[in-house]
Amino acid sequence: MNSTSSAPDLDPWSFTRMYINGEYVSSSSSNTFTVRNPKDNSVVADGIPIANSDDVDLAVEHAEEAFRGPWSKFTASQRMQCLHRLAGLLEDQLIPILTLDSKTSGNPVSIIPTREKNYMVNCILYYSGWTDKQKGDYFPTDDGFVKLVRHEPLGVCAAINPFNAPIATFFFKAAPCLATGNVLIVKPSEKTPLGSLALGPLFKKAGFPPGVLQILPGDGSTGALLAQHMRVHKISFTGSINTGKLIQQAAAQSNLKRVTLELGGKSPAIIFEDADLDNALKWTINAILARSGQVCVAATRVYVQKSISEDFIHRYLEMMKAATDDLGDPQDPSVKLGPLVDQGQLERV
Structure with a gap:
């Protein structure tokens, strides 16, 4: 048992499959990768799939079904309740997940109970408060026309996340995305995917319909498939400047999807x-x-x-x-x- 949580430690080998439509499923790809502990280069888990085009298409299909189906019928209040339940689950489950993540990221477990856990739970609670605050606008009818602006969710979104803070970045992107009624496909870094994959069932337990939140392990090729996919309408990337440029190009050359880039800096x-x-x-x-x-x-x-x-x-x-x-x-x-x-x-x- 973990000394700072009532939840048991997690087995890395339990999170070596894709999380699609509310379940862990095998990939159609034969290409896999291995994750190692940076303290001694020992194998933490292997056989983790590199999601291919068929896998990405399957995830997009289920995301669209969720977006058009049950998720679209959730009121703002119901989305808020889902996020509140997720935050409650994380109070007990997040420390084992972050401890699992430490085995591949090298981030010390000493920072988990205070800096890490509280930060992420508060992030979810913050965005839960925005579910019912998306408002439009109205313009004068001087020309005889009624002019209304209404904000609507984009639909299928994708997040390509970095290795250094995989769980924090996961929630920075997932919380506002789901709060505003979108659905999300997450591609964690191939260096640190396990903690992200472990999060999937918590969304289902919190009441999010299957397909609203999905997780595809993979490398740059998987990220490229998401960036150029014609039915992904928004992509968020955190990583290097060079890769950010490629994602911007792929978005422009496909369906002109919206892009958010968080790239390297010198602070x-x-x-x-x-x-x-x-x-x-x-x-x-x-x-x-x-x-x-x-x-x-x-x-x-x-x-x-x-x-x-x-x-x-x-x-x-x-x-x-x-x-x-x-x-x-x-x-x-x-x-x-x-x-x-x-x-x-x-x-x-």
């Missing part, structure tokens, strides 16, 4: 001479070391006023050296800093 911190240096040092260090620096908003640049630069830099370097004492096994609750996700990422940074 600056600015420290003036009147700042509380102890506090500034604490948070600039935290902002670059969180998730081992694998964060798109990591403070990769620090601008310091010249009058305090020498003192700041000296103390910054000393604190960075001391931070190596926090390195260790990410599954150890006392460890604050885990490894990078894989060897490729280590060589890249």
Whole structure:
């Protein structure tokens, strides 16, 4: 049992299939991939399918059926209730799922009970409050015509998520998407898919009809199929600039689907001479070391006023050296800093 949850630890091998139409199903693809624990390169699970065009078409078909069928009949209040039930389920189930995710992401389990869990539950509750606040507009009838603007859901949407914060990104996209009456197909990163796949049944248990939320494991080829699919009407991508460009092109060359891109950044911190240096040092260090620096908003640049630069830099370097004492096994609750996700990422940074 997990010491911080009443739910049992999860078996990684239970989440090596696609989640389509409310069930775990096998893929028609013979191509698979393996996920490893970055602390020692041991196999966590293998035989995970790379969803192909038939799998994507099947997921889109079920998404359309849900969107046109039962989901379209849910009132705003009923959608809100589903999200509230989901948040309630996550109070007990999210820690084991995030612990499972730690085995492939390298994110330390020490951050789960506070920073991770509360953040995600609050995200769902926040967007649940928007289900009944989608309103249109009305314009004067000076020309004899009644002019009304009504907001309607887009329908089938897709999310291509990153490896560094897979569960958080999952809810950042799923919560507003479902709150506004859309349906969603999620493609988690091939480096960290297990936690995302484990979430599927919770949506069903919370009352979302089958097909409203589906999860397709795969690599870039699966993401490309979603980006160019003629019956996907919106795609959200979090990842590299180069891949973002390809998704933008695929969207334009297919059905001009709407696109949201969250790409790489170089986030600056600015420290003036009147700042509380102890506090500034604490948070600039935290902002670059969180998730081992694998964060798109990591403070990769620090601008310091010249009058305090020498003192700041000296103390910054000393604190960075001391931070190596926090390195260790990410599954150890006392460890604050885990490894990078894989060897490729280590060589890249």
